[in-house]
Amino acid sequence: MASSRGGEALPRSPEPHSPLRRRPPVAAEGDDGRGGVRRGEDQGAGGSVWADFSRRASAPVHRRVRESPLSSDAVFKQSHAGLLNLCIVVLIAVNGRLIIENLMKYGLLIRAGFWFSSKSLRDWPLLICCVTLPVFPLGAFTTEKMAQHKFISEPIVICLHMVVTMASILYPVCVIIRFDSAVLSGFTLMFFAIIVWSKLVSYAHTNYDRRVLSKSIHKDDIHSHFPELDDLKWVSFKSLVYFMVAPTLCYQLNYPRTTSIRKGWVIHQIVKLVIFTGLMGFIIEQYINPIIKNSQHPLRGNLLYAIERVLKLSIPTLYVWLCMFYCFFHLWLNILAELLRFGDREFYKDWWNAKTIDEVVRHVDLLLSFFWSLMKIDHSQPVHKWMIRHIYFPCLQNGLPKGVALMICFFLSAIFHEICVAVPCQIFKFWAFIGIMFQIPLIVLTKYLQNKFKNTTVGNMIFWLFFCILGQPMCILLYYHDVMNRKVKL
Numbered sequence: 001m002a003s004s005r006g007g008e009a010l011p012r013s014p015e016p017h018s019p020l021r022r023r024p025p026v027a028a029e030g031d032d033g034r035g036g037v038r039r040g041e042d043q044g045a046g047g048s049v050w051a052d053f054s055r056r057a058s059a060p061v062h063r064r065v066r067e068s069p070l071s072s073d074a075v076f077k078q079s080h081a082g083l084l085n086l087c088i089v090v091l092i093a094v095n096g097r098l099i100i101e102n103l104m105k106y107g108l109l110i111r112a113g114f115w116f117s118s119k120s121l122r123d124w125p126l127l128i129c130c131v132t133l134p135v136f137p138l139g140a141f142t143t144e145k146m147a148q149h150k151f152i153s154e155p156i157v158i159c160l161h162m163v164v165t166m167a168s169i170l171y172p173v174c175v176i177i178r179f180d181s182a183v184l185s186g187f188t189l190m191f192f193a194i195i196v197w198s199k200l201v202s203y204a205h206t207n208y209d210r211r212v213l214s215k216s217i218h219k220d221d222i223h224s225h226f227p228e229l230d231d232l233k234w235v236s237f238k239s240l241v242y243f244m245v246a247p248t249l250c251y252q253l254n255y256p257r258t259t260s261i262r263k264g265w266v267i268h269q270i271v272k273l274v275i276f277t278g279l280m281g282f283i284i285e286q287y288i289n290p291i292i293k294n295s296q297h298p299l300r301g302n303l304l305y306a307i308e309r310v311l312k313l314s315i316p317t318l319y320v321w322l323c324m325f326y327c328f329f330h331l332w333l334n335i336l337a338e339l340l341r342f343g344d345r346e347f348y349k350d351w352w353n354a355k356t357i358d359e360v361v362r363h364v365d366l367l368l369s370f371f372w373s374l375m376k377i378d379h380s381q382p383v384h385k386w387m388i389r390h391i392y393f394p395c396l397q398n399g400l401p402k403g404v405a406l407m408i409c410f411f412l413s414a415i416f417h418e419i420c421v422a423v424p425c426q427i428f429k430f431w432a433f434i435g436i437m438f439q440i441p442l443i444v445l446t447k448y449l450q451n452k453f454k455n456t457t458v459g460n461m462i463f464w465l466f467f468c469i470l471g472q473p474m475c476i477l478l479y480y481h482d483v484m485n486r487k488v489k490l
Helices: 048-052 081-106 116-130 135-148 154-179 183-214 219-225 237-245 265-292 303-340 357-363 382-397 401-423 431-437 437-453 457-489
Strands: none
Touching: 081 219, 081 265, 081 303, 116 154, 116 183, 116 303, 135 183, 135 237, 154 183, 154 401, 183 382, 183 401, 237 303, 265 303, 265 457, 303 457, 382 401, 401 431, 401 437, 431 437, 431 457, 437 457
């Protein structure tokens, strides 16, 4: 019925189901025009009409500009969880086939002797050397105590610390060379020796700086900003013992601590450590050893054959490298930190997302490598903190340019890589040294390509190519054949 106001008739409203009732030209039912879903809106009178209309042939389908999900503008805005699941399924299928093929060809190669054999008993001098390494921290503590009570002058303190730190490296080197130990045993000893050496350098340098600060006119201002320094002259044996076993290379009197030890969590991590260590051993014995034993020296044979061996070796070495990273830097260091209630557990960063080689170097380091298979923690992690604190900053404080300071850090890292690998192998071919120094031109190359293509993924792909696919297998083949050639000559 029509209503009136002042005698003027008003237009009649269309009935709810009348075709004259209009709605704005919005998307189909459930579409808000932005790809979203509209629920509970306009579902009153007339809602069913437009629901029916959206299914008719005359209803518009294309209403806005949109990109394909895999286009360059939209590829990083989409979720690719399904493709990731596909990659995981394909990875499992491919590796499952390779495992079956390897077992059919070689049988089960891993034996109980992989964990322990009678040959290991011949390396008892290395075990004794490893057990006696705490003598050097004790010598450093005695030196600091004498310096604290001013029994010896500062130049003598510096000389004694230099003797102690150098002896902590030369002692295991002499033992390894003298007794011609196995490569793995020698590498383990050098690994611990380098850790002890780094900790002793940090201990001596930090205490020297504390003595300098105690005489500084700004010590009160420094103490107000860094209250954790406490007494700048204090030397504690307890703090040294904690530092020597803590998962850090930088000495300080106090560390951030957690409130308690999670025993169940520790057991869970230990179980995972055993599983991944066994997986790593299986890959080494079942895949890597047969490949390198059936290979030739990569620099003395057919080029195509060498490339084929390197590519075939790249996948198992990559798996071993990832297992080593996970076992050492995540599981073992976190277990140690939990048992010691060590609070700062940022032992690594997301190096896998690195876009340039220099970013990789800031995230990871190869100092703890097994034939370039482990990673160095760099950029706010143990090794990087040690490098910045005791090498880079002192170089800048002495007036050296930043470029020169970085070159010194690279050079020192390359030297210790060479010592860590060459001494157990008892060959000095400088492959590890060259591998570390090769990072410098690689940094320049990745920056150039990244600027040229305006794409950050280029650097990440170059990192994986040179760092994992080519670098690690090449180093393994080079050192293996050089060691075998040395044994043949002997």
